[in-house]
Amino acid sequence: MPDAPADAHQKPSVTCWFAGLTTLDVIHRSAVRPGPNQKITAVRQDVSAGGPAANAAVTAATLGARALLISAMGSGPVGSAARGDLEHHGVEIHDTAEGRVIPFAVSAVMVDDETGDRSVVSPDATLADGLDVTPQALDTLPRPDVVLLDGHHPDLARSVLAYAESLDPRPLIVLDAGRWRPVFADLLGSADVTARSADFRAPADVARSRAVVATHGPEPVTWCDKDGRRGSTEVPTVDVRDTLGAGDAFHGALSVALARGADLEAAVEEAVRVASIRVQHIGPRSWLEYLSCV
Helix, strand or coil: CCCCCCEEEHHCCEEEEEEECEEHHHEECCCCCCCCCCCCCCEEEEEEEEEEEHHHHHHHCCCCCCCEEECCCCCHHHHEEEEEEEHHHCCEEECCCCCCCCCEEEEEEEECCCCCCCEECCCCCCCCCCCCCCCHHCCCCCCCCCEEEEEEEEEHHHHHHHHHHHHCCCEEEEEEEECCCCCHHHHHHCCCCCECCCCCCCCCCCCCCCEEEEECCCCCEEEEEECCCEEECCCCCCCCCCCCCHHHHHHHHHHHHCCCCCHHHHHCCCCCCCHHCCCCCCCCCCCCCHCCCC
């Protein structure tokens, strides 16, 4: 593998918080989709931590940021497996369920071997919701330059947002808005950047964030910054092998770029670059070695 660029160690040291969902993903890659009451044999299996906040944190850590995940894992065997994967990839963890055994979400993922498209079935945060974090606990953590909220664990999201807004200097707030959740009504008005999917729809009476980034699959990413400047960023044509976690990689890279002082256009360009690397490699973590060499 090639050496890292000469300026790789000169990038600003930044801290990013990622508050939200962690799951354990059991991923099967298959040449065909099973029909009703049918069993098939996978061509590959992977097990890793998943969830929007967790995957974004892994990306940020690989990019050289100090990545802190605020999430609920607990001391059970499933949560411990997810924790081990995250720590192996450089993510620091503040566990809001530390010392307790909680129901921990396991996501069943199937990736189409031909197209790289993924299908996911998961309980998300519904098994152990209502987990909160106190300002006193957050005071013990390194101060963030950027805070990303994924909208899972609503009480956690509201608490982290309230704490972040009390800090001076106030960190940038980024929302991962893949799907509408009621908690977004409490978060959008305080967000500096909302990174949303093309099908994200907020009610008309909900306050908007200061800037918006919208992804459209392989189509250009559109954006509007806090000054009303609009633009789009082309998505390069690549050989797509695996789309699982591509959006999370985008959000992790976007957060790091913003933390390092990039304007929105430059941050989107960096996020597109990183997500494009992710989709070219099979498996939830194999792509990281290519990212760290860029």
